[in-house]
Amino acid sequence: MHAANPLRQPRRRFGHGLKALLLVSVAGLATLADAAENWPQWRGPSGDSVSTETNLPLTWSESEHVVWKCPLPEWGTSTPAIWGDAIFVTTQQEEKLLLLRIDAHRGEVVWTREVGSGTFVRTGGRKQTKFHELHNMASPSPVTDGELVVAHFGNGDLAVYDFAGKQLWKRNLQADYGAYTIWWGHANSPVLVGDLLISVCMQDSLADLQATPSPSYLVAHDKRTGREVWKQPRMTDAKSEECDSYTTPLLHHGPHGDELIVMGGNQIDAYDPANGAQRWLLAGIPGGRTITGPTIAPNLLGRGVVFTTQGMRGPLLAIRLGQQGALSGTTDVLWQDRQGTPDTCCPVVWDDLLFTVSDNGVAVCYDAATGKRHWQQRLGGDFKASPLAAAGRIYFVAKDGLTTVVAAKSQYEKLAANQLDDETLASPAVSAGRIYLRGRKHLYCVGDR
Numbered sequence: 001m002h003a004a005n006p007l008r009q010p011r012r013r014f015g016h017g018l019k020a021l022l023l024v025s026v027a028g029l030a031t032l033a034d035a036a037e038n039w040p041q042w043r044g045p046s047g048d049s050v051s052t053e054t055n056l057p058l059t060w061s062e063s064e065h066v067v068w069k070c071p072l073p074e075w076g077t078s079t080p081a082i083w084g085d086a087i088f089v090t091t092q093q094e095e096k097l098l099l100l101r102i103d104a105h106r107g108e109v110v111w112t113r114e115v116g117s118g119t120f121v122r123t124g125g126r127k128q129t130k131f132h133e134l135h136n137m138a139s140p141s142p143v144t145d146g147e148l149v150v151a152h153f154g155n156g157d158l159a160v161y162d163f164a165g166k167q168l169w170k171r172n173l174q175a176d177y178g179a180y181t182i183w184w185g186h187a188n189s190p191v192l193v194g195d196l197l198i199s200v201c202m203q204d205s206l207a208d209l210q211a212t213p214s215p216s217y218l219v220a221h222d223k224r225t226g227r228e229v230w231k232q233p234r235m236t237d238a239k240s241e242e243c244d245s246y247t248t249p250l251l252h253h254g255p256h257g258d259e260l261i262v263m264g265g266n267q268i269d270a271y272d273p274a275n276g277a278q279r280w281l282l283a284g285i286p287g288g289r290t291i292t293g294p295t296i297a298p299n300l301l302g303r304g305v306v307f308t309t310q311g312m313r314g315p316l317l318a319i320r321l322g323q324q325g326a327l328s329g330t331t332d333v334l335w336q337d338r339q340g341t342p343d344t345c346c347p348v349v350w351d352d353l354l355f356t357v358s359d360n361g362v363a364v365c366y367d368a369a370t371g372k373r374h375w376q377q378r379l380g381g382d383f384k385a386s387p388l389a390a391a392g393r394i395y396f397v398a399k400d401g402l403t404t405v406v407a408a409k410s411q412y413e414k415l416a417a418n419q420l421d422d423e424t425l426a427s428p429a430v431s432a433g434r435i436y437l438r439g440r441k442h443l444y445c446v447g448d449r
Helices: 008-035 173-177
Strands: 066-071 081-083 086-093 096-103 109-117 148-152 157-162 167-172 191-193 196-201 217-222 228-233 250-254 257-263 268-271 278-282 295-297 305-309 316-320 333-337 348-350 353-357 362-367 373-378 388-390 393-397 402-407 414-419 429-431 434-438 442-446
Touching: 081 429, 086 148, 096 148, 096 157, 109 157, 109 167, 157 196, 167 173, 173 196, 173 217, 191 257, 250 295, 295 348, 348 388
Parallel strands: none
Antiparallel strands: 066 442, 081 086, 086 096, 096 109, 148 157, 157 167, 191 196, 196 217, 217 228, 250 257, 257 268, 268 278, 295 305, 305 316, 316 333, 348 353, 353 362, 362 373, 388 393, 393 402, 402 414, 429 434, 434 442
């Protein structure tokens, strides 16, 4: 008989312990993965720029808490869509319209697909779209459901890919429904509702220039095949540039079922996503072309409140939800504020507080139910990105790459000021404890390594 090896038993015990430790670690990672938040579309899971994650970074710079920064083919202003380890970004490189998949762990491009091509102009008459200098055809944000990813561009291209980069279908909305006549370049992002991919187009009708007006509409396609399921005209009483809207539909789970809330053309209304039927309408809110989209406080005052800003820095309105048919500006508008409202940046709600930032950098905190101003603070700089609410904080991202973080409280409290060396017009995205900031040249991932 051989003498027992004194190392065997301890080694065997160590092996069992290591196995148990690995199992615990894997289970812990699985729990973290389950808790990690996907950011499947512009402004996140609920379309309101609110994240449920609690471990987001507070401070960062080019040398601190930047996990990686991924060079992007220039350029675009769309927000990334994130599902698990897949980040999808659209961009325009000269005339090429591109969809990229980026690995969330390594910050490297996994694949690139050329969806289409297009040339934009800066000048022209009302019958020719003039892209504003601050954006191009890569302004609409991609959207994903974890299996498919949708890319849409300002030339009308609408295409669906699987996560491996295979194109499943493609069509062009201008070819299908007529040339875009929006003044400053089509920029509306699509949304996914169940099996439907829903797009919106709100544009100058040119009714004073031609016998047949240019259409504004909502249209739904089967997300797997591209087949048109329904199309709903959305012609309003607006004229000329007042018809134009660059907003994205907002899904609301209301007492009468799901509804898509749409702002623009001097009105706000809601549609049944299943068939496109109009649910309710608040008309008669003129203010010019509309960039800033609506935000919902779903539980405020029982059935919820939607906040929206009339175009061209018009009044900020708080509108009671839960009604059907024609709404009244007298009885259904709870409050309005006319001073220092945003032209581009959407409002954001945290608890019972509403936060806004004007394009010239004045942030305001309101009581969401009454419209009372709790505080007003000049942050400085120019703003185009919509603020992010998370972990009791509001993140305000300025065009020059500076993110000011304040406490989501009724008293102003500045928590941090974080500078990156890039131009940031896109709204931020959040996933797995990290904030993703899309600059003109790079996509930044900020957080703990």
